[in-house]
Amino acid sequence: MNSFTLPGFDLEAFVRATLDEDLGVGLPGGGHDVTSESVIPADARFSGVMDTRDAITVAGLPIAAAFFHALDPAMEVAILVDEGAQVPAGTDLMHLSGNARAMLTAERAALNTVQHLSGIATMARSYVDAMQGNAVLLDTRKTIPGLRHLEKYATRMGGAQNHRMGLWDAAMIKDNHVLVAGGVGEAVRRARVAGVQDIICEVDAVSQIEPALAAGASHILLDNMNLDDLRASVALIAGRAPCEASGGVRLDTIAAIAATGVTYVSVGRLTQSAPAADIGLDFTPL
Numbered sequence: 001m002n003s004f005t006l007p008g009f010d011l012e013a014f015v016r017a018t019l020d021e022d023l024g025v026g027l028p029g030g031g032h033d034v035t036s037e038s039v040i041p042a043d044a045r046f047s048g049v050m051d052t053r054d055a056i057t058v059a060g061l062p063i064a065a066a067f068f069h070a071l072d073p074a075m076e077v078a079i080l081v082d083e084g085a086q087v088p089a090g091t092d093l094m095h096l097s098g099n100a101r102a103m104l105t106a107e108r109a110a111l112n113t114v115q116h117l118s119g120i121a122t123m124a125r126s127y128v129d130a131m132q133g134n135a136v137l138l139d140t141r142k143t144i145p146g147l148r149h150l151e152k153y154a155t156r157m158g159g160a161q162n163h164r165m166g167l168w169d170a171a172m173i174k175d176n177h178v179l180v181a182g183g184v185g186e187a188v189r190r191a192r193v194a195g196v197q198d199i200i201c202e203v204d205a206v207s208q209i210e211p212a213l214a215a216g217a218s219h220i221l222l223d224n225m226n227l228d229d230l231r232a233s234v235a236l237i238a239g240r241a242p243c244e245a246s247g248g249v250r251l252d253t254i255a256a257i258a259a260t261g262v263t264y265v266s267v268g269r270l271t272q273s274a275p276a277a278d279i280g281l282d283f284t285p286l
Contacts, residue, residue, distance in 0.1 A: 004062035008165075009149035015066050018109045033105040045286040046103050048096035050114070053278040057125040058085045059157040060117035061094055063150070064110035072102035084157040086125065093279065097286070107281055116147075117154040118277040124158025124270050127254055131265065134258035138163045138244065138266040151271040163266055170198035172221070185211035192216040200244075206232050213240055223247050227260055234261040 004011060024030025050064070058081050065077045075098030081087055093114070096103060128137050137160040143151045152162045164170040171191045173184070181187035184201060191199045192215065201217035203209055206229055209220060222233050224247035237243050242263035249257060249267045258265050 004066065006149050006153055009153075011063065011066055012070075014150075015063075015070050015109075018113075019067065019070060019106070022109055023105070033101065036101045036104045040100050040104065042101065044100035045098065046096070046100040046283040047286055048094075048103055048281055048283045049092055050094040050096070050111075050279065050281045051090065051092045052087060052118075053089055053280060054122075055086070055088050056118045056277045056279075057121040057158050058087060058093065058114075058118055059083055059121035059154040060114040060150070063117070064094065064114045067106040067110040067113070068096060068098065068103060071106050072099040074098060075102060084121070084159075100283070100285070103283060111279060111281055113150075115276040115279050116274075117150060117157075118279065120151055120154035120270055120274040121158035122277060123274040124155045124160045127251060127267055127270070128159035130251055130254050131258040132255055134255075135245075135262050136161055136264050137270075138264045139270050140246075140266055140268040140272075141166065142268040142272040144271075155270050158270075160267075160270065161264075164198075164200070170200055170219075171196045172200040172202065173217075174202045175204070183211065184208045185215040188212050188215035188217045202246075203233075206236060209233055209236055213237070217241060219244065221246050221266075222262065227256055230257065230260040230262060 023032060061079045061083065065079060068075045068077055075096060078095040080092050080094060124137065131137060139152055139155040139160055140163055156162065173187045173191065178184050178187045181190060184203060188199055188201050199217050200219040200221055201212040202221040202223050203212060204223045212220060218241055220237060220241050220243045222230055222243055222245050230245055234243060244264040244266055245257045245262045246266040249265055254265055
């Protein structure tokens with residue numbers, strides 16, 4: 001039985017919707033795996049080995065297991081490495097044994113998920129390592145619609161922390177909010193009057209920091225600032241609120257950014273453009 005859970009994420013519904021999409025459920029002629037049903041005997045059994053061809057940080061194996069169990073509840077699935085583990089190329093990740101048709105039908109969905117999530121976790125780990133212990137890496141809301149909970153889970157497996165999960169759990173005042181409100185201080189004040197506790201305020205100039213703090217901002221986002229301005233901002237904030245460097249952060253620049261003294265560095269590309277890990281699944285008839 002799969003005990004994998006994430007708050008706000010329905011694993012069973014995700015697995016069912018993904019398989020239904022692949023099988024064409026509800027479409028004319030859909031609802032089955034035409035290749036496996038026509039080529040593989042119904043009672044055929046396979047063993048399988050999922051392994052990685054890249055050095056990766058692992059994420060998503062329990063979700064992959066759920067795809068196989070959805071089609072063959074009796075399938076034997078052995079997950080061989082922990083989530084978040086860093087493993088070298090050639091590592092076996094999962095062993096399988098069960099109905100051959102079920103294994104083949106679930107294969108692509110399972111691999112797509114592990115490849116995508118492990119790719120995110122691996123990129124996150126590379127950024128965390130590059131920061132050399134300075135600051136904390138954050139993800140963003142730049143996620144694929146419908147996959148936010150999984151993608152943010154993957155960043156955690158790579159050593160990052162989650163920024164806000166959505167529009168509901170913290171206010172983030174950005175330039176367009178400031179434009180309508182008439183200023184940084186007024187935008188923050190309105191959020192505070194509305195009873196919002198966590199107020200992240202984006203600033204793109206050092207001069208905006210003091211008005212934001214005076215109005216009650218609980219987190220300052222330093223947007224696209226150079227290193228000198230980041231250091232000046234950290235000195236001005238002086239620990240009165242956590243501060244975050246954001247905007248255009250790359251693997252080759254994050255070490256210097258993290259060393260300025262900011263509390264956090266956020267990186268959108270963790271979920272926006274992480275390459276998929278090269279993970280395969282090989283079967284043997286039983």
